Amino acid sequence: MKNIVFAISLVLFCTTVNAQSFQIKDLAASTGSWQGKLTYLDYSSGKPYTMPANIQISLTENKLGYIMGYEYPNEPHANSKDTTYIKDKLFGNDKIVEFKKATDGAFTLVTEIAGEDGNDHKKAILRHTYTLKSSNYSIVKDVKFDGTDKWIKRNEYQFVKGNK
DSSP states (O other): OHHHHHHHHHHHHHHHHHHHHOOGGGGGGGOEEEEEEEEEEETTTTEEEEEEEEEEEEEOTTSOEEEEEEEOTTOGGGOEEEEEEEETTEETTEEEEEEEEOTTSOEEEEEEEEEEETTTTEEEEEEEEEEEETTEEEEEEEEEETTOOOOEEEEEEEEEEOOO
16 A cells, blocks of 8 residues: 555656646747648547648747647638647646657647537546657547546647648
8 A cells, every 4th residue: 555655646746747847948849830630520420520720830939828820721710829828737727737758859748627528518528638749740639528437539630740
């Protein structure tokens, strides 16, 4: 029992240290123009749907904000831009659950937030995983509805570094 408590304490400590040391500048390797696709689960049909998607990523001038400009070539009315900041252990409003950074700038950032999802707006935990590996960048949204232990992949953006 003592070993289990120690192991849990060590994991929590390491997670806290990672979250505290995480700064927006740690995401700098992801800045630039990215082209790719969005695949999302259509709750009405239960089938995945894929469409073109691009993203422009930059940092604010003071290097404290992460700007994501989503572009949908076939649905430009859905284009959006958002600036996210880190405050306390939050990335925007989402709790930072994990952050790992490699020496080459690659990273994985995992966040979670309580919210709603689905056509009937059921309560759920929404998990976002941002992963940069070389010239590939992905953002995955997983959903776990209240009362279940099963995570559902709601959507996934897959991008490659572009020349836009």
